[in-house]
Amino acid sequence: MSLEFLNELNPQQRQAVCHTQGPLMIVAGAGTGKTRTLTCRIAYLVREAGVDPANILALTFTRRAAWEMKQRIAHLLGEKEFMLPEIGTFHSVCAKILREEISVLGYDRDFVILTEEEQIDLLREAGAKSRPEANACLKQISAFKNRRCAETGAPPLFSEYQAALKQRNATDFDDLILHVLRLFETTPQILNRYMDRFRHILVDEYQDLNPPQYMLVRILTGPDQNLCVVGDADQAIYAFRGAQVENFLNFQKDYPRAEILRLEQNYRSSPVIVKAAEQVVSRNTLRMEKRLWSDAETGERIRIMEVGDEKQEARWIASRIETLLGGTSMFHHDTDRIQAGEDPGHYSFSDMAVLFRLRAQARPLQATFEQAGIPCRLLSGERLDRRPDMRQVRSLLRFLAGPEKDAVLPGMLKASLISLSKTREQSSLQDLIRELSGICHLDEITLRSLKAMALPYLNLTWGTSLPSFLHDLCLGRESDLFDPRAQAVTLLTMHAAKGLEFPVVFICGLEEGLMPYARDGSPSADEIEEERRLFHVAMTRAMKELYLLHARTRILYGSPLPGEPSPFLQDIEEALFQADVLKKKSRPPKKENQQLGLF
DNA sequence: CTGGTGCGATTTTTT
């Protein structure tokens, strides 16, 4: 029985880990080791406090976070010694519960989870005139569901939509949570069973809970109130999808016995970066008392660059990337010898990320990087579930998996599949996928993803594996497959960057109007605070070097924007940065290949 | 039914 992991924790972390009874709120700033603390706490509960892992539930928002936590717990608890606690996203845990209990609500246990595309189709059948209308409708319905408390009347087509779902034995993502909530509210026996089972509940990113998720946690928390939540009000950036920071700020009101612990030592970034990020976010009013610090080496000053336009911005970043690769050649990525931090200034492509507010900003960056021969990947670029061929696969699999019910299939395919399912009942998922790729004309990316996703199920016969495979598919397990070790610069939105870290970070488009983003008119005070948090999140992704860029003018959605520097830049004290201006470079009219000369 | 054309909208995103 080893608890040596305790030695690697700082006093605050250890305090959080060793607190095992009653409600606990851990206020964990960016990069303060919150996942480590959470996982150690679970290990401690099991190894030291004698809690049965079966009595522990850990809830996260993303599958990545759940996966990460599982890995670390498995490591801390030892492979075979203990079973794993229930660790999963809100949605996956709810889906699991519903697989057991949903008959109470009048659905079949083999209900399907609709993707966005399928929701749209459903709405159009339910009476939406056009696609945009269905889109708007869906947005309203989802917003309505995510703010469950404000009973401001259901949006148009709401009841039609819900009826159609039920009629097809289907749910959408929002309903996964809402159904479980309803189950618990209306059926005390079921609630008591789960309450009795999950005696210790841990919630990650508590500041991001929307009302249904918040209520779910509240209702499921038993009389012992062994509820541990972790979060950071300064990283609340999802108000637009119903998250309410107030849940976090009010924790002690909801659970008066709650203890509050703060993790304030940042292990990720240089003191310069931590300080600057703090200075920016401390202008907010809606936050929790907390100060982040780092005792790492002071580090480079932040560079603030003023450039002419988005093209110049991209080019400057590209050339900077080349410099950071270690000087003269940019072919280091072929060799694996270069480790981040081994030799200051020598980074690999995957050590660097470019962050922006709007997806629309990615294009010029991609174009320029391609010209410069810099490999890059756009994170959360294409969603696999939006591919038409993947969609087809999904309905085919559904058809094969269940009683044929409402399979919406082109007749021709239906015919070939019936024969397929007859002849293939003894064969493997692998074979099935091969067959499917023929029938659906899958493109290479889709096929590769499908194969990767099927990997865990390959040794089962498809009769047993298909339902679980399909279930995974519906919960969107597909987007896991991006390779985090890809030798490429990462391009991503500031939102998508949350939870990630990179030695070198470029944040671009830091102009008034873009950051904070003013869609139409000027943003409200609340919105500005949220944008400021977003900028804070972006800054704290950087470990060693941080570059902040703003352009004097920028073409966005086809028309030019004026470019005052973002007011957020004013909040950083001068000692922490070095500012440079890139003068307009007179370019001969020839556009092609012109840029190559720069490198 | 299919391909061309023109119009409008275009934060941020997970599951």
Added chain:
DNA sequence: ATCGCACCAG
């Protein structure tokens, strides 16, 4: 600037 969609013509 770009993309997707609705609509229309063949």
